């Protein structure tokens with residue numbers, strides 16, 4: 419490994435991996451330090467980029483820019499690493515009432531939404547499979563990115579190039595100098611922290627407007643359930659292939675432990691029973707902590723005092739769409755004097 423580097427990156431989840439990869443593509447020298455715990459947000463992510471969510475069918479923030487950008491980025495990864503990561507799919511969102519039918523009908527005429535609501539028919543699935551008395555609407559395109567595979571691809575690539583250290587970062591060992599940082603045998607111009615929920619323990623960025631959100635997921639098998647769309651409703655039922663599906667995930671703001679709970683298992687089974695009418699078998703349960711910020715925007719920028727310490731975090735519930743776009747914007751900010759979107763700047767939380 420080189421000792422003199424442009425960047426040290428802490429964290430090899432979605433945020434750190436994409437940032438490191440893009441920096442390498444720009445010819446920068448990088449080392450990545452990750453403690454390689456099995457249970458990270460990125461390894462638990464369902465991988466969906468769903469442009470329209472919520473009870474009132476609202477478009478996700480900046481989705482018209484984020485979705486095509488993400489699609490192009492993940493396609494380039496597929497090509498470079500000769501792998502299958504992306505599934506272009508659709509959501510069949512279960513309508514709950516006549517009011518929702520009317521809301522949706524209005525949205526299909528709204529030109530800001532038509533791109534995602536091209537199929538204007540209400541779809542009715544067999545009620546022996548799916549409970550949908552008011553029918554379903556179709557949202558497309560929706561992307562499903564195989565996120566655990568993506569993280570594995572990046573790990574192998576970084577390891578092959580001798581760029582990944584699988585150890586816990588020791589904050590006490592970081593020496594901050596005027597124009598560089600020194601960490602053990604490495605000397606770098608800048609260090610970027612991408613620890614996801616691990617940022618809570620960071621001495622320089624541990625006290626930001628975090629509002630971490632635990633998510634639990636159940637995996638189940640159902641022979642008869644259709645596999646060519648995601649069922650959307652009070653939660654998502656996502657086909658995984660071979661008659662396997664996931665349901666979830668849940669949202670808990672007051673529990674940041676990684677353990678799975680009986681309470682959330684029962685909550686998901688209730689939702690599953692309310693939607694799925696055919697037989698199923700539960701396979702397993704999992705949990706992860708989403709790195710969410712109070713205003714639901716990423717958090718990016720330099721430390722107020724130590725200008726060579728940076729954070730790239732806060733991807734929250736939408737890391738798959740946010741990380742590629744904002745990694746690019748962040749690198750332009752770091753390397754080409756570009757500007758950061760005011761809604762993601764770390765400085766938005768500084769006291770005036």
Ligand SMILES: Cc1cc2nc3c(=O)[nH]c(=O)nc-3n(C[C@H](O)[C@H](O)[C@H](O)COP(=O)(O)OP(=O)(O)OC[C@H]3O[C@@H](n4cnc5c(N)ncnc54)[C@H](O)[C@@H]3O)c2cc1C
Nearest residue numbers: 429431432433453460464465466587614616706736737738
């Ligand atoms: C159940 C669930 C479902 C989700 N579904 C979706 C979805 O469908 N679509 C979507 O867009 N998003 C989804 N998300 C959110 C998505 O997973 C996150 O936005 C994204 O993965 C965050 O990536 P990250 O790199 O910031 O954090 P993480 O994935 O948590 O990565 C942080 C990394 O930092 C490392 N680290 C932390 N501290 C240290 C340290 N001191 N030393 C060394 N290494 C350290 C960890 O080992 C880890 O590898 C979901 C999340 C969960 C939990």
